Amino acid sequence: MRADAQRNAARLRAAAADLFQERGLQVSLKEIARRAGVSHGTLYNLFGSREALIDEVIADLAAVRLGDAARAALACPDPWQGFAGYVAEVCELQATDPALGDVLTRRFPDASRLMAVCDNSYSAAESIIDRARRDGSLRPDFTAADLLFFLASHAPLARSAAAAGSDSWRRAVGFMLDGLRTPAATPLPTAPMTPQQINHLLIEGSATPAG
Amino acid sequence: MRADAQRNAARLRAAAADLFQERGLQVSLKEIARRAGVSHGTLYNLFGSREALIDEVIADLAAVRLGDAARAALACPDPWQGFAGYVAEVCELQATDPALGDVLTRRFPDASRLMAVCDNSYSAAESIIDRARRDGSLRPDFTAADLLFFLASHAPLARSAAAAGSDSWRRAVGFMLDGLRTPAATPLPTAPMTPQQINHLLIEGSATPAG
DNA sequence: AGACATGTTGACCGCAGGGTCAAGTTATGG
DNA sequence: CCATAACTTGACCCTGCGGTCAACATGTCT
Structure with missing residues (x-):
């Protein structure tokens, strides 16, 4: 070259x-x-x-940031604290870095390294969730798919709130976390998403074709 | 004519x-x-x-749908049931009707009749929330601004989930509601948004200019 | 039926995006 | 120092958007 x-x-x-x-x-x-x-x-x-x-510019950065968050979560002695801190940290990333907000949406399936990062994050989230569920602090019916749904819906507003200098997204995260603790749990109306459903959902998510 | x-x-x-x-x-x-x-x-x-x-095509429809939901909520003998049912109903509307999902975003400030509907809905939400807070079932730090934040972030994913034939958004609503009951409440990290902040946030929300 | 007001049309403007490629430029190795 | 391979450029293609308007068509009223 x-x-x-x-x-x-x-x-x-x-x-x-x-x-x-x-x-x-x-x-x-x-x-x-x-x-x-x-x-x-x-x-x-x-x-x-x-x-x-x-892939050249964001994948590594995303891998590091999300990897750090996941590692910190699993290293946390209290599984619930680990989980809650992980969610908060990822939301913080979404709020402060629009690129990271877009990472989890899987809207760029041809960015293979980025997709690998997504997959790893998903696995990490499963571990973090699992640990907190086994601990009894996280409600047992919460899945990684549910977390992904929350994060994907949260990203755009968190981004614009942060851009407008507002912290308000933290409140939303707080409410959500309170709903995830075991004592609050109430039966859910429907089953969690399958990985295929997640994919479909996220990719269709925003760039709906005109037809 | x-x-x-x-x-x-x-x-x-x-x-x-x-x-x-x-x-x-x-x-x-x-x-x-x-x-x-x-x-x-x-x-x-x-x-x-x-x-x-x-204004000609959606405003009335939105007024009726949202108005019905609000009226039903206030008519419900149990304030918490009224509140939770209201949230669920609005989310259902968002999931099944993309137009209604866009109504609350305030992204069309020149659609005056639609804006009036938004304002009315906001007031109605305040009443519904107030009643449930006074009842002691809804956590006291939850505001209409928080609800709006949730609804706005929820709408796009609920829409595409529903379009993909998935009910998964109901789970998200379930988690959220569990986090809003008083027993679950945990101190929040930041203050609720002011109306100005809401406006700013929602309008900037998606159509960010290129500059 | 005819004349005029009232409507309709589609070509056209400007803009911005993704993407391609022939022609021109420049680094580099002999 | 020059030949050539490697690279850059910007004009050009396409698409689709919002929006305007002169030329044309058609409903309506006498």
Whole structure:
């Protein structure tokens, strides 16, 4: 790879990282190129697709952030504290970093490294949940699918609340957590989602085609 | 108004009602015209703006649906049952009717009749919440702003879950309600939103400009 | 029936997005 | 220092959106 190409790739990566984190994973590729100070043709040249760019720029970061949160949760002596702290931490990430808010939505199935991060996070969440359930502090009917549903619905509003300088999303998380403790538990009206249902749900989630 | 214009207006209203309820209040106006079988020029001619169309086609419907839910809630002898049923009912509306899911987002400030419906609903929610708080069954720190936050974040996923034939959103509502009963209550990390903050939050919510 | 007001139409504008590619430029190795 | 492979560029394609308007059609009233 020629030196100038390397320079351009670095600039593009930096611009992409900035914009993804400022405005989410759907920012226009032309705008990324604009901010990097190169032609959008060059972006397509060097990366080929938004997914490739995401994988290069966000996947590691997401892996670290989510991995840290999960590790901290499992390291916490009190399973409930671990679980609650994990949820709060992930929500915090969603509120402060739009890119991370978009990670869990699985809306970029072709970003393979990112999808791997999603899968790992899901497994980690299962462990965290399991531990808290076995402990008796987390209601037994709560599943990782339920957590994912909550996080996915929470992300957009948390993001704009944070952008508007508001903490209000923390309240929503607080209510939710109070509903997840065993003493509060009340029978649920329906079964948890299967992984297929989750996928379907999240991907269809926002980019509904026009037909 | 000429007879053909009246016919066209009726067709447009019908098409708009259909599409709003199928896909939400942001469907393209050209598509509404297409489905109505008239030129989009005619739509602009007869209605002038999306907001006018919304006001004509959705405002009443929303007023009735939300009003019924509120009335039923206040008529319920048990304040907690009334509150919980209200939340569940509104969520059901959001899940089954994308147009109603968009109503509470306040993303169409120029649709004045719709905005009035929002305001009324908010007041009604305050009464319902108040009654349940005074009853001692609803945690005292829960406000109408919190409910609005929940509903706004809930709507999109509930919609796509329902579209995918899934009931899973009911679980989320169940967890949330369990967190709202007084016995579950745990101190909250931050203050509720002011009306201004709500407005800001919801309107910025999804249509973030590119700049 | 005819004339005029009232409506309708679709081409057109500007914008922005994704994506491609021939032509031009520049780094690099011999 | 130059030949060439490697790279960049921006014009161009497509799509779809909101919105306007001159030219045309049609209902309506006398």
